[in-house]
Amino acid sequence: MRHKTFFWFFLPTASAMLLFIAFPIISVITQSVHAPHKAVLIEVETCTPLTGCKIQTTIDQEATRKQKEVNPLGRFVGLDIFFDRGHLAIHELVDIFKSSENWSSKYNQIFNLPFYRAMGFTITFTFLVTPFVVILGLLIALAVNAIHSKIKGLVIFFSLLPFVITPLIGALVLFWMIDSRGILGNLVQWLVNDPTLSLKASTGLMWISLIIYGIWHAAPFAFVIFYAGLQTLPNDQIEAARIDGASRYQQVRYIVVPHLFPLITFVALIQLMDNFRVFEPIVGFNASAHATSLSWFIFNDLSGETRQLSAAAASSVLTIVGVSILLFPVLLRTWKDFREKK
Amino acid sequence: MNSNLQKRPITLQILIYSFIAIWLIIAAFPFLWTFWGSFKVELDFFSIADWKYAIFGERTKIEYGKSFTGTGYEGAWIKEQFWKNSINTFIICFFVVCTSLTIGTLGGYALSRSNYRYTFWLLVIALIFRAMPPITLVAGYMLPFFEWNIWGILPTTIIVLVAINQPFTLWMLHSFFQNIPKELDESAKVDGCTQFEAFRFVIIPAMWPGVITTGLFSFLLAYNDFAVTSMLLSENNRTMVPAIAAFLGTTYTEGNIMFAVAAVVSTTIPLFLLVMFFQKQIVSGLTAGAVKG
Numbered sequence: 001m002r003h004k005t006f007f008w009f010f011l012p013t014a015s016a017m018l019l020f021i022a023f024p025i026i027s028v029i030t031q032s033v034h035a036p037h038k039a040v041l042i043e044v045e046t047c048t049p050l051t052g053c054k055i056q057t058t059i060d061q062e063a064t065r066k067q068k069e070v071n072p073l074g075r076f077v078g079l080d081i082f083f084d085r086g087h088l089a090i091h092e093l094v095d096i097f098k099s100s101e102n103w104s105s106k107y108n109q110i111f112n113l114p115f116y117r118a119m120g121f122t123i124t125f126t127f128l129v130t131p132f133v134v135i136l137g138l139l140i141a142l143a144v145n146a147i148h149s150k151i152k153g154l155v156i157f158f159s160l161l162p163f164v165i166t167p168l169i170g171a172l173v174l175f176w177m178i179d180s181r182g183i184l185g186n187l188v189q190w191l192v193n194d195p196t197l198s199l200k201a202s203t204g205l206m207w208i209s210l211i212i213y214g215i216w217h218a219a220p221f222a223f224v225i226f227y228a229g230l231q232t233l234p235n236d237q238i239e240a241a242r243i244d245g246a247s248r249y250q251q252v253r254y255i256v257v258p259h260l261f262p263l264i265t266f267v268a269l270i271q272l273m274d275n276f277r278v279f280e281p282i283v284g285f286n287a288s289a290h291a292t293s294l295s296w297f298i299f300n301d302l303s304g305e306t307r308q309l310s311a312a313a314a315s316s317v318l319t320i321v322g323v324s325i326l327l328f329p330v331l332l333r334t335w336k337d338f339r340e341k342k
Numbered sequence: 343m344n345s346n347l348q349k350r351p352i353t354l355q356i357l358i359y360s361f362i363a364i365w366l367i368i369a370a371f372p373f374l375w376t377f378w379g380s381f382k383v384e385l386d387f388f389s390i391a392d393w394k395y396a397i398f399g400e401r402t403k404i405e406y407g408k409s410f411t412g413t414g415y416e417g418a419w420i421k422e423q424f425w426k427n428s429i430n431t432f433i434i435c436f437f438v439v440c441t442s443l444t445i446g447t448l449g450g451y452a453l454s455r456s457n458y459r460y461t462f463w464l465l466v467i468a469l470i471f472r473a474m475p476p477i478t479l480v481a482g483y484m485l486p487f488f489e490w491n492i493w494g495i496l497p498t499t500i501i502v503l504v505a506i507n508q509p510f511t512l513w514m515l516h517s518f519f520q521n522i523p524k525e526l527d528e529s530a531k532v533d534g535c536t537q538f539e540a541f542r543f544v545i546i547p548a549m550w551p552g553v554i555t556t557g558l559f560s561f562l563l564a565y566n567d568f569a570v571t572s573m574l575l576s577e578n579n580r581t582m583v584p585a586i587a588a589f590l591g592t593t594y595t596e597g598n599i600m601f602a603v604a605a606v607v608s609t610t611i612p613l614f615l616l617v618m619f620f621q622k623q624i625v626s627g628l629t630a631g632a633v634k635g
């Protein structure tokens with residue numbers, strides 16, 4: 001295809017992505033180095049005959065408005081927002097490290113800072129959910145591959161539901177069951193014989209439920225991909241291994257898993273990126289008292305009466321940096337594939 | 343595979359079937375439970391007294407005389423005007439799917455038919471864009487949208503969702519078009535067609551399976567979105583998912599949580615039907631992405 005034809009075919013989609021993905025990223029970066037204008041204060045001396053003269057400070061509405069008109073982004077503050085208490089909290093970190101307290105207390109203090117709290121949960125979630133999703137997906141795929149072909153379709157249908165469901169709704173549906181008033185919550189209370197046990201009161205339980213939700217939601221995705229991979233299994237190799245006396249476990253370990261390995265890396269890489277944006281379950285589980293994620297952190301700054309655009313922008317930039325680190329192996333893999341094809 | 347089946351020992355067979363049974367319960371039971379419970383009163387749905395109430399609806403019987411009641415649905419759809427939200431959702435989904443497929447097929451087709459090196463870099467850029475969490479972009483939309491006074495309306499959200507959809511759509515359609523032999527449109531061009539005519543008369547008739555699959559995923563993205571729609575739509579233009587989130591804010595206090603339950607079930611039903619009718623396409627779409635990587 002000639003350059004010119006390519007250009008016209010590609011123009012609509014390119015402009016959509018340029019305007020609404022590339023520019024917003026630039027806009028977020030610009031926003032993150034600007035803080036809202038300070039109100040312009042003026043001192044007015046008011047004199048009354050009886051009390052004498054008083055100097056009052058008031059906001060000069062006119063000047064404040066003008067300032068905003070001249071520069072709608074706000075005033076340039078460099079990296080100040082990144083270093084403030086709501087983000088990287090450099091001063092607080094230095095203070096914590098200098099203090100003579102023991103390590104566990106230091107650790108607690110660091111993860112009480114809002115940004116590190118969100119990052120702590122996001123990273124824990126990402127790196128726990130991803131391996132579990134891969135393992136569970138693999139097990140389901142192996143099991144479904146072995147059942148009678150007449151019920152396979154039905155099993156796949158029900159398996160797809162947790163993946164296709166709206167994340168917020170999936171989270172709510174689970175939350176209503178795990179809640180202390182729900183059936184699973186009740187069951188757990190009865191099992192451990194502690195009627196006061198509640199998700200809302202325990203950080204540990206909340207983290208576990210969120211992680212279970214994450215696995216429940218993404219396992220079908222891994223399952224479907226591995227299941228498709230199993231359909232292309234080299235039967236002669238399995239046959240040969242069986243003749244050589246390989247056990248079922250050995251067949252899976254030395255033939256099936258290596259055969260699926262490219263798909264396993266694919267699922268793992270996609271899952272790392274997707275789990276890093278965990279957001280809806282925290283809203284659905286009403287979990288913000290116990291667990292926050294980077295996406296939730298941005299959302300929280302953006303919503304509400306006072307939209308803190310600059311703070312949200314700085315968190316967004318930091319999140320994008322995190323995503324880029326996770327993205328690096330994906331890009332490397334794509335580049336390798338491309339080189340091999342050439 | 344059949345020879346495999348016969349040789350499997352019976353214990354392993356039992357193990358496999360019970361594992362599948364447990365997985366099916368984990369995957370599907372929460373939906374069944376919520377669906378059943380949505381026809382009960384709150385004290386049955388959250389039955390602290392006796393969990394059997396949630397199944398037989400004792401409190402619902404006391405209150406309404408039967409063990410099923412539609413008051414949750416009535417409250418959500420009529421009193422809280424959930425029908426407005428559902429109309430908004432379907433407007434958004436319809437336009438997102440149409441626009442995203444139109445510009446996506448053109449772009450994906452071009453990527454699959456060009457041999458220059460820049461197509462690779464364009465795909466890589468699309469991959470990077472695909473990795474961006476949508477909420478990080480939302481922070482960038484706010485200020486310009488407020489300045490230009492286009493915040494809160496449906497068209498803005500539609501365009502934003504189309505753009506967020508593009509990277510994925512491009513990757514899928516690109517790999518799909520690569521499977522349509524190049525000779526088809528090459529020969530049309532030899533016969534005197536322009537590239538666009540070749541696309542129009544030769545490729546379009548052959549592309550529907552891939553386009554339908556991609557369209558399903560665009561629909562799911564638009565339908566399931568919460569981050570973008572909840573931030574970019576004003577209260578009057580809310581779609582179903584942000585409306586449910588807003589229910590939670592008010593209903594927890596009013597004690598009308600059954601409205602939210604009814605709304606959740608109502609929102610799930612279209613997805614349920616979608617999987618029922620398009621199971622094959624969804625599976626093939628997921629795997630197509632994996633094979634191309």
